[in-house]
Amino acid sequence: MPEHRSVDPLSSSGETLERNLTQRQLSMLAIGGAIGVGLFLGSSVTIRLAGPAVLLSHVFCAIIAMIVAYALAEMAVVHPVAGSFGVYAEKYLGSWCGFAVRATYAVVQIIAIGAEVTAVAIYFSFWFPSIPQWVWVVAVSVGLIAINTMQVGRFGEFEYWFALIKVLAIIAFIVVGLTLIIGFRPSHGIGFSNLVTHGGFFPMGWKGVWLALSLTLTSYMGVEVVAVTAGEAKQPEKSIPRAMRTIVFRLILFYWLAMTIILAIRPWNQASGNGLTSSPFVQAFATAGVPYAATVMNLVVITAALSSSNTDLYLTTRMLFSLARSSYLPGALGRLNRNGVPGPALAVSSAGMAAAILLAIFAPGKAFLMLYGIAVAGMFFVWLIILTTHLRFRHALGAQGVAALPMRLPFFPASTVLGGLALMAIALGTFYVDGLQYTIPAFLPFLALISILYIKTKRRSRATQPQGA
Secondary structure (H helix, E strand, O other), X not given: OOOOOOOOOOOOOOOOOOOOEOHHHHHHHHHHHHOOHHHHHHHHHHHHHHHHHHHHHHHHHHHHHHHHHHHHHHHHHHOOOOOOHHHHHHHHOOHHHHHHHHHHHXXXXXXXXXXXXXXXXXXXXXXXXXXXXXXXXXXXXXXXXXXXXXXXXXXXXXHHHHHHXXXXXHHHHHHHHHHHHHOOOHHHOOOOHHHOOOOOOOOOHHHHHHHHHHHHHHHOOOOOHHHHHHHHEOOHHHHHHHHHHHHHHHHHHHHHHHHHHHHHHOOOOOOOOOOHHHOHHHHHHHHOOOOOHHHHHHHHHHHHHHHHHHHHHHHHHHHHHHHHHOOOOOHHHHOOOOOOOOHHHHHHHHHHHHHHHHHHHHOOHHHHHHHHHHHHHHHHHHHHHHHXXXXXXXXXXXXXXXXXXXXXXXXXXXXXXXXXXXXXXXXXXXXXXXXXXXXXXXXXXXXXXXXXXHHHHHHHHHHHOOOOO
C-alpha cells in the first residue's frame, strides 16, 4: 500500500479516535443508516411514479450506489479518517470543497434525525394516542444521546443488534412473499401477473422510471457510512472493503426482492396510499393473513427510524469533529471525552437535532418539506463531490498505488464519470416530482450561506496566524 495510507492528518492534537469497530459492526452501521423509513413507507411514492417499472429504477440506483461505494472504499483504505470524504475533498479538490461537503453532510443528517425522531413519536401514538408526542420525542432523543456517549465499540454493538431487527424483518417479509407468489405448489401461487397487468410493466413510461430515481436513490444513500467510520475501524485496509461489498450487495438484494414481492402480491395501483396502515409492507403482510399486521409493522418501522437516527447522530458528530480538527469550527469540538467520543461535537449535534425536531413539529408543512428538500439535494451534492474527488484521487495515486488497492472500481474512469452524469440527470428530475420541485432551488441559498461561512472562517484563521507564519 502507499506510504500515506493510515495517517490521520487531523490528529495533531494527540487525541485520536479509537479503532474499535469491527467489520461486522461496520456492515450493520451502514445498513442502519441506509435502511430507514423510506423503504418501509416511502416505497409507495416511487411505485406511484413508475408502477412495476420502479424495479428498473432500483437497478439504475443500485449501479450508481455501487460506483460511489467502490470509489469511497478505495479512498477510505488509503485515508482511514473520521472526516472521510470531507478530508478527501479537501486534499484533492481544495479547502472549500472539503468544508462544504462536511458542513452539508452534517446538516443533512441533522434534518434526517429530526424527521425520524418526529416520525417515531407519531408511530408511538398508534399504540398510545393519549400521550403527547413531545413525551416520545424527548424520551427517544435522550436515549439516542446516551447511546452515542458510549465507547465506540459498545455503540457499534448496540447498533448492530438494532439494525439486525430491520434485516430480519425484511428477510421475513421476503420469505412470506415468496411463499405467497410461488405457493407450496406452483398451481397455488399468486405468480407474477401483477407485474404486467393494470397498464403493463411501464404504465408511466420511461419518464416514470426517471422521476422515481430521485426518491429511489435516497434509499441507497447510506453506503457512505462505512467510509465515515473508517477513523474508528479495526484494520481498515481489510474491514472497509469487506464491509462495503457486503452493504452494497445486501441493499441491492433486500430492496429489489422486497419491491418485486410488493408489486407481485398486489396491483401496483393499490400498493400506494398515505399513513402507516397503507404502507405497501403492511398491505403485503395483511394479504398474507399475518395477524396484527399493522402492529407488527409499526414496531418494525419504529426500530428502523431509531436505528437510522442513531447512526445519523453518530455521523453528524464525526463530521463536526472533523471540521473542528481542520480548524473550521472551534477547537473544543475536536476534543474527545474519556470514552474516546467527541463529546462537545455530540452536544452540538444534539442541539441541532432539537432544532430540527421543533421545526418538524411546529413548522408549517411546506416549510419543513423545503428543509427536507435541502437534505435531498445535499446528498446529491455530497455524492457528486465524492465522485469528483475520486477522479483526482486516482490521478494522484498513480498506477503503482492503484495496483496495491485491495478493492478497485471497475471500468474507471468511465464508471466514475457516468455515475456523476447520472446523478446530475436524477437531480434535474426533482423539478418534475410533486413535493420535490424546490429541492435544488432551496439548496442553492444554503450552499451560498455555507460559502460565506467558509470565507469568514478562512479570514479569521489568517488574521489569528502569527505574522510570517
